[in-house]
Amino acid sequence: MQQPNILLTGTPGVGKTTLGKELASRSGLKYINVGDLAKEGQLYDGYDEEYGCPILDEDRVVDELENQMKEGGVIIDYHGCDFFPERWFHIVFVLRTDNSVLYKRLETR
Numbered sequence: 742m743q744q745p746n747i748l749l750t751g752t753p754g755v756g757k758t759t760l761g762k763e764l765a766s767r768s769g770l771k772y773i774n775v776g777d778l779a780k781e782g783q784l785y786d787g788y789d790e791e792y793g794c795p796i797l798d799e800d801r802v803v804d805e806l807e808n809q810m811k812e813g814g815v816i817i818d819y820h821g822c823d824f825f826p827e828r829w830f831h832i833v834f835v836l837r838t839d840n841s842v843l844y845k846r847l848e849t850r
């Protein structure tokens with residue numbers, strides 16, 4: 742039977758990376774941080790001057806991940822989710838935390 746694909750999404754600082762890595766180490770599933778993947782492969786399409794960050798090339802990210810997602814057993818970590826094909830995931834977790842907690846966490850970034 743194919744192993745599940747899991748999406749962990751939610752606002753930055755909410756705990757996706759922490760949970761994703763822990764889950765991967767306990768389950769043997771593969772953890773993929775989309776931000777890191779984009780950085781490694783330079784999967785960008787321009788630069789956002791307003792936010793001061795590169796713009797993710799969503800189509801190239803999807804192409805890059807397609808084969809692994811077909812195989813299964815992948816935990817995806819990303820704060821966005823609207824550009825991922827729905828068919829990829831067996832379950833989606835939207836992590837949430839109190840805004841005051843989040844604020845303190847993001848202050849240190």
Ligand SMILES: Nc1ncnc2c1ncn2[C@@H]1O[C@H](COP(=O)(O)OP(=O)(O)O)[C@@H](O)[C@H]1O
Pocket residue numbers: 751752753754755756757758759760846
């Ligand atoms: N369940 C948790 N309880 C307390 N602190 C947490 C928890 N999950 C994550 N953190 C802390 O919050 C910060 C942000 O977590 P991180 O996993 O990097 O979030 P994200 O990947 O969503 O940006 C880190 O300092 C981490 O140690």
